[in-house]
Amino acid sequence: MTTNIINQPIQITIRRFAFLDALRGAALLCMVVDHAYDWWLTEADNLGTWGRTTEFIGTLAAPTFLALVGVSMTLASAKRASQHISTRQAFWFLVRRGGMVFLWGFLTNFLVFFNGNNWQDVFAFDVLQCIGLGMIICAPLVLWGADWVLALITIGALWIGQNGGAISLSGYMGTMLNGNPPIAYFPLLPWLFFIPVGILWGRRLLDWQDQPARLNRMSLLMLPTGLGLAVAAALIPLDWGYRYPFTAHIFFNLAIIAWGSAILYFLSSIDWGLKSSDWLRALGKETLFLYILHHLIGYRLFYSFGAVTGHTWQGHYGIFSVGTATAMLLALMVLLYVSTRLWIMAKVEYPQLGDWL
Numbered sequence: 605m606t607t608n609i610i611n612q613p614i615q616i617t618i619r620r621f622a623f624l625d626a627l628r629g630a631a632l633l634c635m636v637v638d639h640a641y642d643w644w645l646t647e648a649d650n651l652g653t654w655g656r657t658t659e660f661i662g663t664l665a666a667p668t669f670l671a672l673v674g675v676s677m678t679l680a681s682a683k684r685a686s687q688h689i690s691t692r693q694a695f696w697f698l699v700r701r702g703g704m705v706f707l708w709g710f711l712t713n714f715l716v717f718f719n720g721n722n723w724q725d726v727f728a729f730d731v732l733q734c735i736g737l738g739m740i741i742c743a744p745l746v747l748w749g750a751d752w753v754l755a756l757i758t759i760g761a762l763w764i765g766q767n768g769g770a771i772s773l774s775g776y777m778g779t780m781l782n783g784n785p786p787i788a789y790f791p792l793l794p795w796l797f798f799i800p801v802g803i804l805w806g807r808r809l810l811d812w813q814d815q816p817a818r819l820n821r822m823s824l825l826m827l828p829t830g831l832g833l834a835v836a837a838a839l840i841p842l843d844w845g846y847r848y849p850f851t852a853h854i855f856f857n858l859a860i861i862a863w864g865s866a867i868l869y870f871l872s873s874i875d876w877g878l879k880s881s882d883w884l885r886a887l888g889k890e891t892l893f894l895y896i897l898h899h900l901i902g903y904r905l906f907y908s909f910g911a912v913t914g915h916t917w918q919g920h921y922g923i924f925s926v927g928t929a930t931a932m933l934l935a936l937m938v939l940l941y942v943s944t945r946l947w948i949m950a951k952v953e954y955p956q957l958g959d960w961l
Contacts, residue, residue, distance in 0.1 A: 619813045623868040624675060626881045629888030630864060631668035633937075636898050638662020640936060643903050643912045644922035644929040654926050666731050666790060667798050667849070667857035668864070669891070673735055674802020675809065677746045682810050691747050698743035704960070706736025708892065716899040717915075725915075729779050729788035732895065737780065737792065738799045746803055758800040762854070765794025769846030783847060794849060801858070823869040830862035883941060890944050893961050897943060902936060 641658040642650065649655055677698055684694040709732030717725045745754055768782040771793070778784050783791035812818040837855035844851040871877035887894060906912040906922070914920030924932065951957045 619679075621679075621809060621813075621869075622872040622878060622881075622885055623865060624672060625885035625888035626868045626872060627668060627861075627864055627888065628672050628891055629884035629886070630868070631665045631672070632887050632891050632894055633884075634661050634668075635665035635895075636902075636936070636940070637933065638665070639898065640902055640933045641926075641929055642916055643906065644924045644932060645926065646923060647921040649926050649929075650916060650921050663849075663853070664857065664860050666734075666795065667854070668861055669731065670735065670738065670795060670798035671802035671805065671861055673739060674742065674746075674799040674804075675806035676802075677739060677742065677799075678803050678806030678810060681746050695743055695747055698746065699740050702736045702739030702743065704736070705739065705892065706733050708896065708961075709733040709736060712896050712899055715896075716904045724787055727776070727779075727787075729783070729791055731790045732892075733780070734790035734792060734795050738796050741792075741796065742799050742803065745800060749803075751804070751807065754800055754804055758797065758804065761797040761800060762794075762851075765797050766845040766851050768793030791847075794845065794847070794854070797854065798857075819869075820873075823866045826862040826866035826869075830859040830866070833859035833862065886944050886948065887941065890947055893947055894940055894944060896961075898936065898940060901939070 637658050638661055641655055642662075645655050681694045681698065684697065685691070689697075709730055710726065712732060713726045713728055713730065717728075745757065749757070768791070769784070771782055772778065772784070773781050775785075779786065779788045779791070781791060782788075782793045808822060809819070812822065833855045837852045837859065840852040840855060842850060842852050849857065868881070871881060903912055907914075911924070912920075912922050922929070947957075
């Protein structure tokens with residue numbers, strides 16, 4: 605079994621797993637659905653069954669993104685090792701990439717939410733900041749951490765994350781660590797836990813990439829594993845932990861990731877399934893671009909027209925009914941897909957764009 609990336613043989617070829625792109629694309633859709641209805645619905649509809657259901661769908665996105673960050677870091681580092689790129693260079697690539705995502709988070713906050721006097725919203729610690737800083741923190745684990753060390757750190761991250769309220773740091777350090785003082789929607793505790801889970805998952809994919817039978821067994825095992833996690837989530841008290849995601853939610857999210865990955869793995873292994881999910885994989889390859897774009901269109905543009913009045917958690921809502929918002933959402937999905945194809949073409953023509961977004 606792989607213990608770290610630098611033990612990989614130099615001449616290996618690293619696969620791009622189609623089901624991972626599809627899973628990332630599915631997470632993106634969950635996020636867009638949640639955000640669109642959250643931004644656009646009237647107060648009554650937002651607080652009703654439809655709004656609460658779509659908000660629940662949105663809660664599945666961030667854990668999936670974070671777990672896939674761990675997988676991607678592992679596979680990307682192995683690919684660089686196969687290209688004779690030194691471990692030190694691979695480390696700094698992860699750090700630079702994490703730093704770029706971290707900064708994109710603040711720039712997105714500014715471009716989308718700043719109204720002239722709400723600097724607290726600009727410096728809110730959101731999912732991009734969590735991903736970026738998490739990449740920097742976990743980069744040494746990807747490259748040098750033995751499996752047993754990583755497993756212990758994963759368990760420790762789960763425990764510390766559920767008791768993070770006992771840690772007190774002043775100023776923005778506290779905001780980033782555990783959301784105190786606010787505003788932090790995705791503080792490192794408890795959200796960081798999902799990245800080392802993804803690293804361990806990525807290592808198994810890397811170990812068995814040329815062994816279809818073992819990959820099939822691992823993916824098939826995801827189904828009963830997900831069931832066990834879901835049962836555990838149902839048995840764990842909902843108030844275990846100090847903030848969302850609580851322990852029960854974490855187990856449930858891991859179950860959804862396990863089920864989703866298994867379904868998309870087997871779907872991607874057959875021709876019609878691979879072809880039918882091409883659009884989903886395209887979205888999954890450009891999630892950072894689409895994260896920023898759907899915020900600029902769905903929130904900022906509509907805010908400038910007065911159709912979105914502000915954050916729902918600050919008592920502001922949209923002006924549209926469920927039917928109208930659904931039609932707008934479908935139009936937004938088409939626009940995002942077309943934009944994705946154009947962006948992919950642009951990156952082929954100008955590869956340096958991929959260094960920034």
